[in-house]
Amino acid sequence: MIVIIKYNAGNIESVKNAVERLGFECVVSDNKEEILKADKIIFPGVGEAGSAMKYLRERKMDELILSLKQPVLGICLGQQLMCKHSEEGDTACLGIFDASVKKFPPLDTVPHMGWNNLHALKSPLFTGIGENDDVYFVHSYYAEQTKETIALCDYILPFSAAMQKDNFYATQFHPEKSAGVGEKILLNFLNINR
């Protein structure tokens, strides 16, 4: 079973729809037992870092996420919350990735909204994905580049379009909104062998 973590961030139904379109059963849940039993976990999110972390801490969901051993995929705000700190609301985050999350300098239109290409791909998450395939982004904050970066995107500056550490995967872009390319990436995640 695929479990999508339910918390106070939007975009959850879109992710559920996308997983179901790929033929996988999935539930949206904040139930600890259900999450611990899942084969794969998706940690989505559109929203604000400070209020999201507060919500997770109050329910001890931060500890739960850190304890997970199965493959976890953070999406958008999910990736940012998996970093150590976000400038958004000066928020201490989960600290899975050794990266800070910063606001784009206003040198171009912000949010970074639309289709942009990935490069420097290095993960089984991107099997079958080309160096210049486009995916859909919408965000005003970005995770800096670290050794955990598995895909880069350039907008104003190069940033982490995807990250991985052990069983934790994350994308800044929305695979569930990235047409066929996004479906392939989501399918690669869902097919990871534990």
Added chain:
Amino acid sequence: MLKKRIIPCLDIKDGRTVKGVNFIDIRDAGDPIELAKRYIDEGADELVFLDITATIEKRKTLAELVKRIAREINIPFTVGGGINSLEDAKAVIHAGADKVSINSSAVKNPSLITEIANEFGAQCVVVAIDVKNETDGWKVYVSGGKIPTGIDAVEWAVQAEERGAGEILLTSMNNDGTKSGFAIEITDAISKAVNIPVIASGGAGEKVHFKEVFEQTKASAALAASIFHFGEIPIPELKIYLQQENIPIR
């Protein structure tokens, strides 16, 4: 590199697409989902569904339709038309829309922009602005372009951004339906005045019009309806052309 977006707009009345005809391989051009899927296959970057249903009673079917759309399509989509309150916006976003577009209701009650942005994030709020060039400059019109407000178009766009809009959908009434090209001057002025993406709309008739609006303004996207519906400019052909003209396109 961030790509310029091509956005077909689908007008919806009583849950059905209007104006959609002429795709020989489509079973039912009146079905918004079939038409949407067709556009996605062709390479549309995003979709806008504009509900032009006249009666409030029939509009309740919109949330059901949005749910069906969200289940079936895999690119971002915006829903607009008749969203007058935070409650209206909630219904459509909870049904699965990525963004809502508000127009007259934002002019009447600018705090609605902030309310929706606070609840769902600025990226969810598209402020649609209908503008007309008058003797003393470009002015905002509401109620489907029927009522002049006297408000300066650039000032309103800047205010919309300040209040929390994530994107501006700018339609020039002078150009809409003329097929003579987008309104370059006002699109340029607004896209320079704000730091959020601007979608140019109104006037597309030829492929070169898209090239012009992307080369001569900071517009992030261009929207059209009839030229795509009637197959006058197939999206794949438009995208190949723009790529050849060195416009960044997916």
